[in-house]
Amino acid sequence: MAGMKETDEVTGVDTTGHEWDGIKELNNPLPRWWLWTFYVCCIWAFVYWIFMPTWPLISDHTRGYLEYSSRANLTESVAAAQERQSVFLDRIAAAELEEIRDDADLFAFAQAGGRSAFAVNCSQCHGQGAAGSVGYPNLNDDDWIWGGSLEAIQDTILYGIRSDHDDTRVSDMPAFGRDELLSREEIRDTAAYVLSLSGSSSDAEAAARGQEIYVDNCSACHQEDGTGNQDLGAPNLADSLWLYGGDEASVITSINTGRGGAMPAWNARLDPVTIKQLAVHVHSLGGGE
Amino acid sequence: MVDQVREQAYDGGGGVERSQATAVNTAEQRSLYQKREKIYPKSVSGTFRRLKWFILGLTLSVYYLAPWIRWDRGPNLPDQAILIDIPARRFYFFFIEIWPQEVYYLTGLLIIAAISLFLVTALAGRVWCGYTCPQTVWTDLFFAVERMIEGDRGAQMRLEATSWTGSKIAKKLLKHSIWLVIAMATGGAWVFYFADAPTFLPQLFTLEAPFVAYATIGVLTGTTYLFGGHAREQVCTYMCPWPRIQAAMLDEDSLTVTYRDYRGEPRGPRRKNTPTENLGDCIDCNQCVAVCPMGIDIRDGQQLECITCALCIDACDNVMDKVGLPRGLIAYDTLANVDQSSHGGKARIRLLRPRSILYMAILLLVGAVMLVSLVSRSAVDVNILRDRNPLFVTLSDGSIRNGYTVKILNKDHDAKDFRLTVEGMNDAGLQVVGSEPEALTVKSDRLASFRVFVTLPKGGMEDDSLPFTFVVTDLSTTGDTRHDSIFRGPAR
Numbered sequence: 001m002a003g004m005k006e007t008d009e010v011t012g013v014d015t016t017g018h019e020w021d022g023i024k025e026l027n028n029p030l031p032r033w034w035l036w037t038f039y040v041c042c043i044w045a046f047v048y049w050i051f052m053p054t055w056p057l058i059s060d061h062t063r064g065y066l067e068y069s070s071r072a073n074l075t076e077s078v079a080a081a082q083e084r085q086s087v088f089l090d091r092i093a094a095a096e097l098e099e100i101r102d103d104a105d106l107f108a109f110a111q112a113g114g115r116s117a118f119a120v121n122c123s124q125c126h127g128q129g130a131a132g133s134v135g136y137p138n139l140n141d142d143d144w145i146w147g148g149s150l151e152a153i154q155d156t157i158l159y160g161i162r163s164d165h166d167d168t169r170v171s172d173m174p175a176f177g178r179d180e181l182l183s184r185e186e187i188r189d190t191a192a193y194v195l196s197l198s199g200s201s202s203d204a205e206a207a208a209r210g211q212e213i214y215v216d217n218c219s220a221c222h223q224e225d226g227t228g229n230q231d232l233g234a235p236n237l238a239d240s241l242w243l244y245g246g247d248e249a250s251v252i253t254s255i256n257t258g259r260g261g262a263m264p265a266w267n268a269r270l271d272p273v274t275i276k277q278l279a280v281h282v283h284s285l286g287g288g289e
Numbered sequence: 290m291v292d293q294v295r296e297q298a299y300d301g302g303g304g305v306e307r308s309q310a311t312a313v314n315t316a317e318q319r320s321l322y323q324k325r326e327k328i329y330p331k332s333v334s335g336t337f338r339r340l341k342w343f344i345l346g347l348t349l350s351v352y353y354l355a356p357w358i359r360w361d362r363g364p365n366l367p368d369q370a371i372l373i374d375i376p377a378r379r380f381y382f383f384f385i386e387i388w389p390q391e392v393y394y395l396t397g398l399l400i401i402a403a404i405s406l407f408l409v410t411a412l413a414g415r416v417w418c419g420y421t422c423p424q425t426v427w428t429d430l431f432f433a434v435e436r437m438i439e440g441d442r443g444a445q446m447r448l449e450a451t452s453w454t455g456s457k458i459a460k461k462l463l464k465h466s467i468w469l470v471i472a473m474a475t476g477g478a479w480v481f482y483f484a485d486a487p488t489f490l491p492q493l494f495t496l497e498a499p500f501v502a503y504a505t506i507g508v509l510t511g512t513t514y515l516f517g518g519h520a521r522e523q524v525c526t527y528m529c530p531w532p533r534i535q536a537a538m539l540d541e542d543s544l545t546v547t548y549r550d551y552r553g554e555p556r557g558p559r560r561k562n563t564p565t566e567n568l569g570d571c572i573d574c575n576q577c578v579a580v581c582p583m584g585i586d587i588r589d590g591q592q593l594e595c596i597t598c599a600l601c602i603d604a605c606d607n608v609m610d611k612v613g614l615p616r617g618l619i620a621y622d623t624l625a626n627v628d629q630s631s632h633g634g635k636a637r638i639r640l641l642r643p644r645s646i647l648y649m650a651i652l653l654l655v656g657a658v659m660l661v662s663l664v665s666r667s668a669v670d671v672n673i674l675r676d677r678n679p680l681f682v683t684l685s686d687g688s689i690r691n692g693y694t695v696k697i698l699n700k701d702h703d704a705k706d707f708r709l710t711v712e713g714m715n716d717a718g719l720q721v722v723g724s725e726p727e728a729l730t731v732k733s734d735r736l737a738s739f740r741v742f743v744t745l746p747k748g749g750m751e752d753d754s755l756p757f758t759f760v761v762t763d764l765s766t767t768g769d770t771r772h773d774s775i776f777r778g779p780a781r
Binding site: 029127 | 325686690722
């Protein structure tokens with residue numbers, strides 16, 4: 001294949017001496033800009049090997065003179081971020097909840113921190129926008145079973161509801177039907193009366209019959225006018241909001257089997273500063289008392 | 290190279306110096322595969338050279354001095370007339386102050402620049418390339434330094450051919466040092482557009498300036514030195530896209546630097562004892578080639594390497610004066626005119642053509658749109674974000690509440706108070722978290738964000754969505770900014 005080098009007549013350029021089926025290859029040099037770029041890249045590569053981590057070894061890799069590591073960079077920037085946050089975190093730890101709410105800087109910081117803690121820990125039940133769903137309270141509205149003040153919210157988060165913590169909030173609504181405390185008819189009448197408390201349409205005669213049953217069995221916790229009692233965790237039955245549904249069937253089910261949602265105690269899982277931020281955030285959603 | 294070194298001046302007739310200059314950068318002469326042949330453009334004097342010196346002085350003065358112009362904007366604001374304030378995200382240009390979200394002004398400015406370039410090119414060819422392009426201006430400056438130290442074309446070529454003596458080394462060292470100083474000053478001036486120049490200058494020298502400033506100066510020093518001192522015509526021939534694009538704006542009525550071949554050809558030297566009656570006006574003295582910074586021969590006709598610097602016009606006019614022939618063998622002319630004249634027709638310049646009228650119309654339109662938007666732009670910007678989760682909240686009394694984030698941007702230099710009201714809803718309750726709807730204060734140059742709750746009593750909605758309008762009233766000017774939004778409730 002390699003034959004004699006010769007000079008091509010048309011271009012005046014030497015051939016490489018290679019020939020395939022009569023086709024000869026011209027020996028044009030590489031463009032200079034290309035060649036120089038190539039040389040510079042080679043030099044750059046050697047310099048890079050020296051300074052940066054480059055070659056894989058069996059259980060490790062070469063570290064390079066600069067010992068660059070993106071993982072170390074991340075650790076550093078996380079530490080730096082925590083360092084910057086600690087100014088606020090320390091102040092929040094020392095402050096009362098009301099002080100946090102009234103200080104513009106602390107409030108903004110607590111809201112941001114609370115929002116992200118909420119997304120990680122609370123949104124699974126209460127929803128990303130804290131709008132809740134059946135059995136899981138909406139935290140945006142002004143209806144609070146255990147109270148909507150900053151302290152009440154903080155207590156609920158700390159100790160949970162019907163949780164395994166000693167200080168947990170707990171109340172026990174009897175299952176009037178299942179435990180045969182009331183008959184089916186009595187339950188239906190009571191439901192009619194409960195619905196009438198909030199002005200919902202119901203059978204007036206049944207409601208009249210149910211009033212007495214309500215006063216005897218329910219008013220101890222839910223009050224005679226149905227406005228409930230936050231100390232006992234008894235929901236307000238006279239407003240427009242229903243945690244378990246406001247139609248007749250849902251109310252009958254509630255009386256029949258009782259209700260009692262559960263929420264974990266967060267005091268062991270989250271630090272006090274995070275819980276304070278959560279309380280401030282939840283309080284600021286629009287229904288805080 | 291060898292040809293150039295043998296360059297000798299000899300008499301071409303009529304006392305004109307004749308040059309054996311080769312047009313080394315013409316498409317036929319150069320090859321991708323060979324080393325660049327250095328061009329040694331001869332110095333020349335004349336009308337266009339004077340014009341170019343003037344434009345060089347003007348453009349360099351603007352570049353170096355513009356950051357030092359002061360413009361009083363009041364307390365706590367930069368007093369630099371032209372300033373790109375990256376940390377504060379503002380662009381100041383005399384009385385105009387542009388925020389990042391108004392970057393479309395920059396788009397408009399770029400469109401105007403592009404169309405102006407099209408228009409000028411359609412009318413008078415590559416005026417930009419020949420006179421005002423930074424590559425041309427700085428290369429011209431570098432040429433001037435080179436000639437000052439090494440002498441003109443012939444001297445430079447002789448110096449190149451000699452061996453390395455002390456004086457050659459000294460000259461080269463001096464030349465490259467001055468080039469580097471110019472290059473560094475170029476990069477140095479650039480950073481002043483991004484910081485307060487009078488305070489930044491001492492910081493630069495005391496090494497207190499940020500690293501990015503030194504990096505910028507370093508890069509610009511490198512590119513200026515490389516492009517102005519070494520790459521020169523190669524930047525225009527290989528790197529720049531404009532020579533390839535500009536042909537689309539040119540037509541036969543565009544003025545360009547043109548060799549009037551009907552007058553010049555057949556070319557030939559005037560020699561004693563040689564009949565000259567069959568020869569054209571071109572005496573083939575090659576002066577046009579010798580002065581060309583691009584290393585081409587204008588007599589080959591239009592070519593993309595030509596930046597129309599017009600120095601060959603000066604060179605040829607000087608020669609024509611000496612040999613007693615009329616000036617203008619090489620001149621600004623149109624291809625249509627050259628064609629007409631070669632048939633004895635009448636030459637005329639057509640400035641108003643569909644192409645130029647179209648470019649002017651676009652220019653006027655874009656300019657007018659920008660002017661109107663600049664004059665009518667408000668110092669207040671309102672943005673309203675509706676809560677999407679939850680869409681609405683039912684309250685214990687059955688009323689419906691929607692949440693909004695109202696963002697008010699105050700571009701004024703004084704704090705402003707605003708009043709927020711809603712229109713298009715009866716009985717709507719309005720509540721702003723942390724302040725009163727009647728007095729929302731926004732600090733100067735700030736964006737303030739307010740949480741707003743709008744509440745409708747039970748039964749206040751006939752449908753599940755209700756359009757209404759937020760009205761933000763600037764209490765200092767009582768000007769209104771209106772923003773349409775929607776109130777949502779449960780599905781019916």
